Amino acid sequence: MVITGHWIDSDWKLQKRVLSFVHIPPPHRGVEIASSIFKSAKEWGIEHKIYSISVDNASNNDVAVRMLKDDISRSKKLLCDGKLFHVRCCAHILNLVVQDGISEIVDITKAIRDSVEFVNRSEGRALMFAEIAQQLHIPGKKLLYDCKTRWNATFEMLNCAIKFKDVFPRFQDREQSYDFCPSAEDWKKTEKVCSVLEKFWECTHIISSSDYPTSNLFLQELVKIKKVLDARVNDEDPFIRAMVRRMKTKFDKYWGECNLILAVAAILDP
Known part of the structure; x- marks a missing residue:
């Protein structure tokens, strides 16, 4: 310790x-x-x-x-x-909230992670994947690996993979041993999850880039996250509604009422 x-x-x-x-x-x-x-x-x-x-x-x-x-x-x-x-620890609470959201697509995340690993494991497969992407006029770099213990890395992997969602089925047609391609419905759910988690990613990026992530920095970002959760908690889409309600329950557990130390820091912030 x-x-x-x-x-x-x-x-x-x-x-x-x-x-x-x-x-x-x-x-x-x-x-x-x-x-x-x-x-x-x-x-x-x-x-x-x-x-x-x-x-x-x-x-x-x-x-x-x-x-x-x-x-x-x-x-x-x-x-x-x-x-x-x-x-x-605000960063740790943020991670707990996001994990509740990602848990809604844990099987899909695994399928996408396995797909990324399968493509990148062989130089030949990676070149084939890149050729298909080029034929479909899909710009961007190669698929990103993630770190399972860092949710923001998982978000970046999913967000990157979404751009190539039309490449994977065509890649499956050429590569017979690839039999765990995410379905169209899987990609739709992944896009919905990422649309909610994007604000969390921005918050984590701002906090992590600071040498001293003091409380006054956290409060501004937490307000933005609260607005996102409040806006989507009664979403018309039942999938998003269920996910956001789980996340909001965890958020409210720690920050339902304004955290006193965050309030003090905001007032004293020059």
Whole structure:
């Protein structure tokens, strides 16, 4: 586990340093995590200066932060009675919301991922695919691989594959061993999902490109995402409606009411 400290220096500059690397053997219980964080803070002499802790949304982290909050509040009054102490990772929440959306086409995503891998695995197949695309006057580069653990990479793979949706059936006609070509209905569903996820991708891109993705940056993007979900939650298309409602449920779980720390950051943002 890596423990990182962020603070404002005397020149009002945001600083960031790695405070400690800690080996925590499985099963990574919250009590061990809390103990390691507190021990590191004490070694640096900052156990009474901790303003907030930001972690991924795992149950063991929830336990750890709850224990730390209780321990620290015994000797120091926390701001806003501790409401600002536990800051959930916005990027991780965003990922959870999107995963709920992508889960609606998990089988289709697998078929497209397998298709991309099948084409790119052989130089001959890749050339054949490119020739068909050229015949159909489809511009663009070759198919993109994705990283299964990064939703934005999956979105980029799907978005790229959609451009070549008319190439795959013709490629199947020429390549007999290719028997898992997505259907026309599969492509329609994929296009619908990507139309919703595009705003999420833009948000992630903005946040990830910042050296310091502070709370004031998140709030503006979350408002845009909320508008998209609110606009599509009663969509005429039952497929989109079901997907967006699942995503909105997860969104509202964490951001249904304005997150206090985001509100404070927005007001103080120069």
